[in-house]
Amino acid sequence: MxxxxxxxxxxxxxxxxxxxxxxxxxxxxxxxxxxxxxxxxxxxxxxxxxxxxxxxxxxxxxxxxxxxxxxxxxxxxxxSTNKTDFFREPKHFEFLAQTIMPELASQRKIRIWSSACSSGEEPYSIAITVCEAMGAKKWDCKILASDLSTRVLSHAANGIYEKDRVKDLDSARLHRFFLKGKKGDKVKAKKEIAQMVAFKRINLMNDDYPIKSGLDLIFCRNVMIYFDKETQERLVNNFYRYLKPNGYLFIGHSESLQWLDTPFLPVAPTIYQKKDVDEG
Structure with missing residues (x-):
């Protein structure tokens, strides 16, 4: 019954x-x-x-x-709380556009991992930032977006959002990077940014990730708040292995690596770098 x-x-x-x-x-x-x-x-x-x-x-x-x-x-x-927004914590995207992209300009190649992408606002914000920063020049850009939840990954891969979710985007960005739905109540990420992002289910608790190392940037924001110190340390040091020398890690505004045993060096608030060993 x-x-x-x-x-x-x-x-x-x-x-x-x-x-x-x-x-x-x-x-x-x-x-x-x-x-x-x-x-x-x-x-x-x-x-x-x-x-x-x-x-x-x-x-x-x-x-x-x-x-x-x-x-x-x-x-x-x-x-879990899957709260996220487009361009949440905007200083990170400014740093990507103004510091990281110029550093990589000579090679015009960038590899980024959004490691807890939830419903996709973060990786699409990254793609928009890269598109705007590279201008007319052609870059080889690949963004991996992962999450533990298959439900939010499916939503993210669709690239469809309620109009309310993009209300804070300026009209120029909205027009360039999103298609408006027939009823006007939804938008869809255009091919220009959608083709830059690949979605994959990854459990961050596994020490070996099914991805290639040599990443330029890893986003792991507002995830470590759910973990104890030991788990945070293990996760951060795993990220360190997957970054290339001088690669960056972005964490959430309420998070810090200050008390963790990790070789990352702080370069800006909630921004850390894997320093090239040759630089000391």
Whole structure:
């Protein structure tokens, strides 16, 4: 018999501990005790839909079920905040245009990884920045955009956004880089920027990523706030390996590498560099 839409669920300390361990082991996310209510409220709808009677049943479904892997991603989607905007933290894009692009002008080649791209606003903002900075000159530019969530990756790859999502873009950018939908309520990223971005599901908790090293720039913004110090350190040092000498790492405005054991050197607020060993 289907469970009622008003079925009330509660979670025991033991059950919550199981989910905490699962999330940490699989995604690096640290779930603090005060998130217990949030977990219950956000997952209740899933339990009802799957007609499960308790969080223990749901845990077993995620860990041992035939569709457990897909359900884990669903769970992660519900527990994560996918808040993002076009040109969020604009100083990063200014640094890309005014510092990094001129540094690479002689080779006209740039490789960028948006490592937690969510619904795609970040990688498309990167593509717009690169297009504007390179002007009429032809560059070899490739942007990899990744996330753990297949749902947000699918949305990002479509490149379609509600008009409200681009309301802060100036009219020149909007006209150049986006197509307006027939009803006028949506826009779609034009080929000029869409063809620069490739989307891929990547779990940042894996030490070896299915990508080529030698990157010029990695964006990993507002992700480390979910991780403990040990996980942050491991992640940042993995990024270091994938950057070329003098490559850059951008992190979120509320994040810092100050207390982490990492060879990155700060060059601007929330901007770090892998210094060429020859430079000392």
């Amino acid at each position: 289907a469970l009622s839409n008003t079925t009330h669920y509660s979670i025991t300390d033991e059950e919550f501990s199981q989910f905490k361990t699962l999330l940490y082991d699989e995604s690096g996310i640290t779930l603090s005790e005060h998130k217990k209510t949030l977990l219950v409220s956000r997952l209740t709808k899933r339990l009802r839909k799957l007609e499960l009677k308790s969080f223990t049943e749901y845990y077993n479904y995620v860990v041992h079920g035939v569709n457990g892997g897909e359900e884990f991603v669903q769970m992660l989607d519900l527990l």
